[in-house]
Amino acid sequence: MNIVVCIKQTFDTEARITLTEEGHIDERSVLFIVNPYDEYAVEEALRLKEKEGGEVTVVTVGGEKAATALRHCLAMGADHAILVNDPKLKDADSHSYAVVLSKVLKSMDYDLILCGRESIDAATSQVPSRLAELLNLPQINVVSALHIEDGNAQARRDIEGGVEVIDAVLPAVISVQKGINEVRYPSMRLIMRAKKMPVRTLSLEDLSLTSEDVAPLTRIEEYLFPQPRQKGKVLSGEVPEVVSKLIQHLRDEVKVI
Amino acid sequence: MEEEYTEKLKKKIFEETSKCRICMSCYVDCPLQLSTMGFVTQGPTGIIKAIYYAILWDVLQGKDAEDLRDIVYSCTTCGSCVNRCKKSACGISIIDVVETGRQFLLEKMIGPLPDQKIALESIYKYGNPYGEAPDRRLSWLDDPKVKRLPDEQAEVLFYVGCTASYESELHNLARSLVKLFTFLEVDFGVLVGEECCGDPVSTLGDEFLFQEMMGRNLEKFTAAGIKTIVTTSPHCFNTFLKKYEDFTDKFEVKHYTEFLAQAFDGKKTAFKKELPYTITYHDPCYLGKHNSIYDPPRALLKAIPGVSLVEMEMTRENSLCCGGGGGRMYAEVEEEKRLADTRLEQALKVGADVIATACPWCHTMLLNAVRDQQVEETLKTRDVAELLVEALDF
């Protein structure tokens, strides 16, 4: 099975978010990681490859630094890595990413496309579905269990209050949910070894895409910092006393009792 | 390059393991053997032979690989087997085989256990295995007078360690040590930006990540201009002493019990308050079995007026592991009866009302066991330092 996994390099959300003078998110001194959901997707792809044979290619759209995320996946066992890096993608949104990824994929042979259900930075969860539409493929999102048999994907998908058991004809775009598998740990040695592995870098021109083709459909005009929640009341004292005050508050102020 | 590395590991494993005559002397001393009733493995022999044959016969796929991983990563590296093999048999460095086996499994991405993976990633990213923010590491320190290295300089570095820094139950231990060093007028400080010593990394088998942590720490210690390092944890102590390159050339390292035993020698009258406790001392594996430090903690406890020190079964070289070492702090391993629960029973059997120890992991495991068994009224868990502070009655 040839599987393509679309990944994104994101910030670690423990990071302190600050803005540069121009009002953009300051990327200096933040820890970059492979989007955690995408790691599950790569792991799933590797497991399928181990069972069925074939190759796993990881693709991402980003700057030079994004190659590190690709290399992490190579350390895990992916076979090929493709980075699309172009300054014209500076203001890319979900649509832009989807267009670029779909162009890369159109030139490839694949049986299955896997993604993480969303990125932890922008968290729009749009790319997998947009990609599926552009490639005219069926889609299944937020999959917590996946089984491939005879050119069909059998999936379990998280929905509110339950699980949808759903099949799709391959090829398809499938986005995975946390917990679909246990992600393997590449040792520091494997990570260092992967630094020497090749990453194919493409520009928009290489994909015959113009700025217009990838123009974003949304623009972030401003970043605001939400009002930090103020510290409330600390209840202290003997437990019965404290609980009585709690119940009073819940009854009179929050009105849930 | 890959082949070279794994070949090197294989060679080490084969050489050491083939010395084993399966005399089964180590069988009886293995805590894993005790707690899983032999279910998980046939003792230390079983663990190293499992690694040996799995590699030899290339049984490293699918469920077999997972089973092997579970066996190899259940070992607490307590060292009982190593001592026993030295005494009664051919002196095989069993823990070395286990740790090399782990390096091999890690290389094949078969290990570690999923929870341990989280701990490793956290150490790399945040300098501690608990996923806690680095800038909260000193939040336990409520004394502004304590020197903050490297901006300020001191002779002695109080190396707090990850667990004492982030585990709120152990903040009293960290603060007690500060009080003791202050009382003894030690020129000491804590390191701003202190990071994990790398012990879990080494024990779980990521050799290169360990090199990374070692490098980071050596740089910081050198920049801080210190001469002596005193640790809260025997694990940090052991790692600096034995696993860090050329460490003892540059620094002196002591576990706090050794340091305090020397410092309090001749100052016994300082202990003003009588503590009418019946204390039993649990020897941490990495203080006792690995480094032969048995008497200093006991000497400290005996110096406290009013204390009656009683010995449980399985002490000193035969100390029963609490189950926290070898990466076990981060992973749930199925046991018939938790090691710490057995230890509790042993403490209660000798009529102790306090179980004292000198390791943050032993302390945590024992504390959790006390809570689980709901014997908080009967048995208190204390680190030696906490008892000393109580007796000093500041």
Next chain:
Amino acid sequence: MPVFVFAEQRDGRLNKTALEALSQGRRVADSTGDRLIACLVGNDISGLAYEIDRYGADQVLLCQDEALSLYHTETYAAVLANIIEKERADLILLGNTSMGKDLAPRVAEKICAGLVSDCIAMELSGEEIRFLRPMYAGKVIAKVRVTTPVKMATLRPNNFSLEEKPGKAQVKAISCELPVPRTKVKEIEVQESGRPELTEAEIIVSGGRGLGKPEGFQLIEEAADALGAAVGASRAVVDAGWRSQQHQVGQTGKVVAPNLYVACGISGAIQHMAGMGTSKCIVAINKDGNANIMEVADLAIEGDLFEVLPEFLKQLQELRYRNP
């Protein structure tokens, strides 16, 4: 131009987010003097139009077909795209639910429209709309402008207030050609717990590592049942296997915004806060007074949850006994 709302229904029941979207849609339509049009897709659901009436819709576009009984991406996307094109809709709102997240981007790409996901507020100035949405685990709010003429947005559940505005919506049946979907729903397994669903619950009682062991959740469940609440869990306990992923509250779990969030033995790591930080009232019970969550809780109780919760249940029972 009229505001369109995709009124999500499953099994013949309107999703609460559909009502929230209608309420918000009505507010937006009122500010620009426009109509509110609801899109109802499914089978045998004409009765739902009456419910939609209560929220001020001027028109309900009803598309029914046996093939639409169960949600399938390709069929629903075809219907919605068809409606948007035929009716020349330029603002379409959906709930940011599992269905909404699957459907909206597919439709958006089909019609080449900008889509703002997980919107928590809208700023209207004349004909212009700015959408606000959280990013980076809620640390930052982005103000987004859609540059395409057709604008789509999915709204965060439990965030926009419900506002009833009874009226009489004109129901118009529509039909469109449906593709044969390449996915097939075999079964829907409903998690029967009798408790409300996490993302819709008014009250959530959550447990974390402070519970000590899996059995600690019994107490959480008792407290939840006493309050008619849903049960949530922190990432630590889900990773440890004490609770399934479905119960995880947090950035990599579910984002919730209940009226009351009771955090028991949870330290409040940033990614957990990202999942419940907009709860109206946060009560935290933790032994550690310095835990992160104590800084943001409206009521911070420094104590042992194994003492506090049983006492809470006891006093609550007494209170109810005295005031039936």
